Amino acid sequence: MTLTKNGFFDIKxxxxxxxxxxxxxxxxxxxxxxxxxxxxxxxxxxxxxxxxAISIGDFIIDLPVLDSELCTGCGLCIAACPGQxxxxxxxxxxxxxxxxxxxxxxxxYPEQGEIVDGLNRAGQTVCDAKVLKVLxxxxxxxxxxxxxxxxxxxxxxxxxxxxxxxxxxx
Amino acid sequence: MxxxxxxxxxxxxxxxxxxxxxxxxxxxxxxFDENQKAGGQLFKQIHKFFGSKxxxxxxxxxxxxxxxxxxxEKSGAxxxxxxxxxxxxxxxxxxxxxxxxxxxxKAKKILLATGATENVLAFPGWTLAGVMGAGAIQTMINVHxxxxxxxxxxxxxxxxxxxVSYQLMQAGAEVKAIVEALPxxxxxxxxxxKIVRCGVPILTSTTIxxxxxxxxxxxxxxxxxxxxxxxxxxxxxQLDVDVICLAIGLSPLSELAWMAGxxxxxxxxxxxxxPVHNENMETTVPGIYxxxxxxxxxxxxTAIEEGRLAGIAIAESLAxxxxxxxxxxxxxxxDRAEQLRDGPFGLSRRQAKEQLIQRSLK
Numbered sequence: 001m002t003l004t005k006n007g008f009f010d011i012k013x014x015x016x017x018x019x020x021x022x023x024x025x026x027x028x029x030x031x032x033x034x035x036x037x038x039x040x041x042x043x044x045x046x047x048x049x050x051x052x053a054i055s056i057g058d059f060i061i062d063l064p065v066l067d068s069e070l071c072t073g074c075g076l077c078i079a080a081c082p083g084q085x086x087x088x089x090x091x092x093x094x095x096x097x098x099x100x101x102x103x104x105x106x107x108x109y110p111e112q113g114e115i116v117d118g119l120n121r122a123g124q125t126v127c128d129a130k131v132l133k134v135l136x137x138x139x140x141x142x143x144x145x146x147x148x149x150x151x152x153x154x155x156x157x158x159x160x161x162x163x164x165x166x167x168x169x170x
Numbered sequence: 171m172x173x174x175x176x177x178x179x180x181x182x183x184x185x186x187x188x189x190x191x192x193x194x195x196x197x198x199x200x201x202f203d204e205n206q207k208a209g210g211q212l213f214k215q216i217h218k219f220f221g222s223k224x225x226x227x228x229x230x231x232x233x234x235x236x237x238x239x240x241x242x243e244k245s246g247a248x249x250x251x252x253x254x255x256x257x258x259x260x261x262x263x264x265x266x267x268x269x270x271x272x273x274x275x276k277a278k279k280i281l282l283a284t285g286a287t288e289n290v291l292a293f294p295g296w297t298l299a300g301v302m303g304a305g306a307i308q309t310m311i312n313v314h315x316x317x318x319x320x321x322x323x324x325x326x327x328x329x330x331x332x333x334v335s336y337q338l339m340q341a342g343a344e345v346k347a348i349v350e351a352l353p354x355x356x357x358x359x360x361x362x363x364k365i366v367r368c369g370v371p372i373l374t375s376t377t378i379x380x381x382x383x384x385x386x387x388x389x390x391x392x393x394x395x396x397x398x399x400x401x402x403x404x405x406x407x408q409l410d411v412d413v414i415c416l417a418i419g420l421s422p423l424s425e426l427a428w429m430a431g432x433x434x435x436x437x438x439x440x441x442x443x444x445p446v447h448n449e450n451m452e453t454t455v456p457g458i459y460x461x462x463x464x465x466x467x468x469x470x471x472t473a474i475e476e477g478r479l480a481g482i483a484i485a486e487s488l489a490x491x492x493x494x495x496x497x498x499x500x501x502x503x504x505d506r507a508e509q510l511r512d513g514p515f516g517l518s519r520r521q522a523k524e525q526l527i528q529r530s531l532k
Contacts, residue, residue: 004354007362007372038359039513042220044228060222061513080228082218083360106340123369141218141230160367 003037008121011156013037019054019086021068026156030073030090030099033156034064036083048080075101079140089155098155099132104144109134110163118150118158127154129161174200176484177264177277179255179426182210183470184462184477185283186238191481191499193245195490200275201242202253202266208242209235210285210462211305212470214312216340217333220358224506225471232312234470258430261455279457279484282427283477286420286441286463291325295381304334304417311341319413323390324348327372329357329469331417335365338415346409349376351395358515378414379406387412422464430458435529439522440466448530449504450483451476459484466526468510468519475507 002010014020019034034045034054039061046056046064053070054077056062075088084103093099110116110131118129129148136144150158176192178185181203189201207213215231226234242249250268257265264275288303295301300319304326310316322343324335327350335345348365353375355362362372379393379401394405422444428434432445433454445453445460452459461480462473479500486496511520 003359003363005374007355007359007366009363035363036360038515040220040358040360040515041222041225041510041512042227043222047223059512060509061516081360082220082228083358084364085360119367119369121363121367123367123371141228143218162368 079143119160180283181208187477188481189247193247195485199247300387326417332361451480
């Protein structure tokens with residue numbers, strides 16, 4: 001399993017998870033992708049969801065199960081996840097681009113409209129990503145949620161961003 | 171000599187939680203800590219904790235620490251800082267150096283919540299400046315805001331190694347690699363993933379062979395390991411680093427428990443030699459209790475539950491709670507602690523705890 005060997009999923013491992021929506025659902029609009037594969041005692045995502053789209057149950061080590069029909073892709077669960085393992089993917093963002101919402105805890109934050117590197121799960125830069133939104137309300141408790149637009153084929157690949165090297169720091 | 175109902179050594183998550191529960195029940199508590207601030211290691215835990223709402227999941231360790239300090243203040247327990255407890259005599263007397271002055275305390279019950287110490291790894295060059303423990307680095311970056319170096323090699327992929335790697339990056343350092351002697355990553359995959367997606371490789375079946383440098387670390391030599399943990403000659407690779415961080419586990423800090431004559435057991439799943447305790451966290455020496463990392467290396471959330479359990483058991487034994495009241499409270503706590511000791515990461519600790527408690531009954 002590449003997850004425990006290298007620290008990242010191969011896509012086959014990922015698709016089997018109960019928190020990952022089907023390809024069909026992904027094509028219908030924004031939806032959460034919960035990349036949580038190990039039975040660890042943790043359940044804040046369940047309570048974070050106002051639509052009751054995420055369930056874990058009484059045994060808090062159980063994996064989060066997504067009901068992707070109930071999920072609207074609002075992204076409230078992203079900052080609630082202590083493992084930073086939740087993303088929202090909108091494959092319908094535009095003709096050519098997908099939008100990805102991801103948790104981000106590094107300063108400085110990028111600015112809206114800025115072009116940053118889009119990194120895959122292995123930390124490789126795979127494309128440019130355009131920052132659409134930076135959310136950091138008090139409720140998120142210092143885990144910012146950043147929305148980026150990336151080429152559609154990278155919607156299920158980009159899981160991190162990096163500011164460009166030549167970026168002027170404030 | 172001052173007399174108190176309960177003396178607690180160590181004001182980390184376990185000691186604070188015990189003080190809160192006992193003092194709320196009416197026990198006269200004094201809590202000692204050798205540091206200038208209570209909270210133990212909580213104030214350098216800037217990440218969000220796991221668990222459920224009842225375990226304060228999703229709350230950062232630093233905020234859990236602040237909540238505990240507020241609660242302990244309200245509870246009426248007395249907290250003595252800069253207070254080193256250096257001896258325990260006749261199972262009820264503590265020698266304490268407080269603000270440079272020696273004093274003695276006589277206590278009806280004593281709770282040892284002394285925590286843990288970091289394990290070290292010896293390799294050629296390990297005494298060079300720049301080879302440091304993960305706990306020390308975490309204190310530097312998160313409490314004092316001092317970066318120990320720019321380019322870091324992390325040894326160990328348990329949760330501590332993973333979390334401290336991430337926090338080093340947050341503090342502005344570059345983590346060159348994490349090495350792990352085992353063939354798989356030790357800590358939670360979610361912690362590993364958030365580091366790997368920043369471009370930091372985790373090299374399993376790999377260890378450090380040597381640190382190279384004049385007076386301070388300049389390079390690290392890594393080497394691959396076979397399945398018997400033997401170094402494979404010819405697989406060496408060099409990394410330019412100025413810090414080598416050791417995150418290879420913790421051991422219970424048990425001197426006072428030894429001195430008190432507590433029976434010990436060797437429990438590798440819980441960090442090595444530690445005092446045997448019963449379901450009330452009482453050791454084999456009546457009146458002396460343990461909680462937190464001294465009673466088994468686990469997470470702060472578990473230390474909080476164990477501390478509460480000890481505090482309630484002590485309040486019960488001093489007749490501040492009836493058996494019925496205590497039973498109800500203990501039941502809830504044990505339930506919460508068990509939830510944390512479940513799944514592939516927790517089950518071995520639960521079983522080891524059960525065996526430890528069984529052993530105390532003999």
